[in-house]
Amino acid sequence: MLKQSMNRLTTLTLAIAAASLFFSCSDDSIMERDTNDTTLASMGKTSYKASLVPVEMNNWMSGIQDNISISKISIPGTHDSGARIDAPVVSGTAKTQNLSIAEQLNAGVRFLDIRCRHIDNSFTIHHGSIYQNLNFDDVLNACYAFLNSHPSETIIMSVKEEYDASNTTRSFEQTFDSYIQKNPSQWDLGTGIPNLGDVRGKIKLLRRFSAGTSKGINATSWADNTTFEINNSGAPLKVQDYYKVTNNDDKWTGISNLLNEAKNNTGDRLFINFTSGYKPGIFGIPSIPTVSNAINPKLKTFFQTNTKGSYGIMPIDFVSAELSELIVKTNF
Numbered sequence: 001m002l003k004q005s006m007n008r009l010t011t012l013t014l015a016i017a018a019a020s021l022f023f024s025c026s027d028d029s030i031m032e033r034d035t036n037d038t039t040l041a042s043m044g045k046t047s048y049k050a051s052l053v054p055v056e057m058n059n060w061m062s063g064i065q066d067n068i069s070i071s072k073i074s075i076p077g078t079h080d081s082g083a084r085i086d087a088p089v090v091s092g093t094a095k096t097q098n099l100s101i102a103e104q105l106n107a108g109v110r111f112l113d114i115r116c117r118h119i120d121n122s123f124t125i126h127h128g129s130i131y132q133n134l135n136f137d138d139v140l141n142a143c144y145a146f147l148n149s150h151p152s153e154t155i156i157m158s159v160k161e162e163y164d165a166s167n168t169t170r171s172f173e174q175t176f177d178s179y180i181q182k183n184p185s186q187w188d189l190g191t192g193i194p195n196l197g198d199v200r201g202k203i204k205l206l207r208r209f210s211a212g213t214s215k216g217i218n219a220t221s222w223a224d225n226t227t228f229e230i231n232n233s234g235a236p237l238k239v240q241d242y243y244k245v246t247n248n249d250d251k252w253t254g255i256s257n258l259l260n261e262a263k264n265n266t267g268d269r270l271f272i273n274f275t276s277g278y279k280p281g282i283f284g285i286p287s288i289p290t291v292s293n294a295i296n297p298k299l300k301t302f303f304q305t306n307t308k309g310s311y312g313i314m315p316i317d318f319v320s321a322e323l324s325e326l327i328v329k330t331n332f
Contacts, residue, residue: 049073049310050332057108057321060328062152066197070156070204071270072310073196074331076324077111077156078104079276079315082134083127092287094130096276096317101142108324110155111272111313114139115162118172123179126162136179143203144186151201154188156313158219160208173211189215192234193270217270227254236269238262245277248294255295256302262312271312275299292317303327 049072055063064073078097081104086095099107116123116136123136143155161172168175180187188194188202191214205216217235222228225244230237240258245251255275262271275295278286296318303326311330316323 057325057328058106058146059150059152060108060331061110061154061196061200064196064331066195066200068196069193069268070154070196070199071193071268071312074309074311074327075110075156075313076108076319076327077113077313077315078109078319079113079274079317080115080127081109081112082114082125082132082139083130084134085130085132087130090285092289093278093285094127094288096127096288098318101139102146104319105142105146105153105155107319107321108328109319110153111158111315112139112143112155113158113160113315115160116172116176117163118161118165118168118175120167121170121175121178123175129163140179140183144183147186147201147203154196154199154202154204156204156206158206158208159216171212172209173213176209191215191217191232193217193268227258236267237272238269239272239274241272241274243274243277245279245291248279248291251277251291252295252298255299259302259306259311263306263309265310272315273312274315276315276317288317296320296323299323300326303330306330 049064049068061073078099080096081101083094083096084098084100087093097104101112104112114136115126117126117131125132125134125136125139143157147153147155159176165172180189186202188199188204194204206219207216208219208222210220217237218232219230219237219239221230222239222241225242227238227240227242230239238258238261240254242251242254255273258271258273262273265271275292276288277291277295278288279290281287281290296316299314299316300323303323307330309330311327314327
């Protein structure tokens with residue numbers, strides 16, 4: 001059976017390679033993907049998303065069909081994506097990532113959790129009170145440069161207001177809009193869950209701030225420290241965000257339950273499974289690595305065993321290229 005499967009895969013790879021050569025002189029990329037879709041449908045449910053053999057981590061979405069909903073893709077992400085600077089006195093309380101935004105994207109991350117402090121009518125990146133020596137323009141420039149170099153990709157960006165506003169004369173939404181107006185073509189502000197082909201080369205907004213007009217997937221009714229649903233019309237969400245972790249086993253149970261639910265879901269619900277958290281220590285001082293040091297190895301083991309399926313979005317603390325790649329490969 002294994003030999004027969006390998007023969008079929010080899011035949012498929014050669015067929016796709018030939019097809020890509022045939023269509024290389026044509027602009028009709030949709031026709032190519034549809035042709036591949038028909039062929040790949042016969043391979044079974046676990047690999048129906050793939051239109052090409054697996055690709056490099058900086059352009060892995062080029063191997064996913066245009067007509068696949070982003071809710072059906074396993075997507076590595078980062079929690080507090082811009083937080084690379086710790087509190088000045090107590091370590092382990094603010095830093096959540098080792099990789100820069102650009103490094104995360106090149107490692108396969110496609111979901112960014114951006115926390116913006118509204119100050120002087122602009123956005124700075126914070127984790128709580130800790131300024132991360134990063135501004136929203138820095139984040140956006142990294143994203144635009146990446147997407148311009150890799151137009152097959154999309155970035156889902158959660159934007160949330162963080163810490164206290166200071167010296168502002170307009171709303172958070174108005175300042176956000178001022179950033180979008182500089183590069184409107186590189187954003188998708190639709191309220192529904194799109195197919196991948198509709199958002200390639202763009203940032204898809206997941207909105208965690210209040211707004212007077214509809215923009216992005218609405219995630220403003222975010223529940224605190226739990227697993228919950230947001231039943232938007234056209235963009236239903238289910239989120240696991242148990243972040244105040246008193247017991248790592250309980251945290252892992254919540255993560256693994258949502259991973260399995262996402263894999264078995266037949267609807268178009270978008271699953272967002274925060275693998276991040278902190279453990280309250282002495283005097284309630286949070287320790288972020290106490291959770292990530294326990295959870296990340298479990299994630300690695302899980303995806304070394306569960307190698308196929310749609311597992312949703314996973315925002316991770318201290319993501320590594322290795323872990324990101326294991327998640328990406330479940331799409332193929």
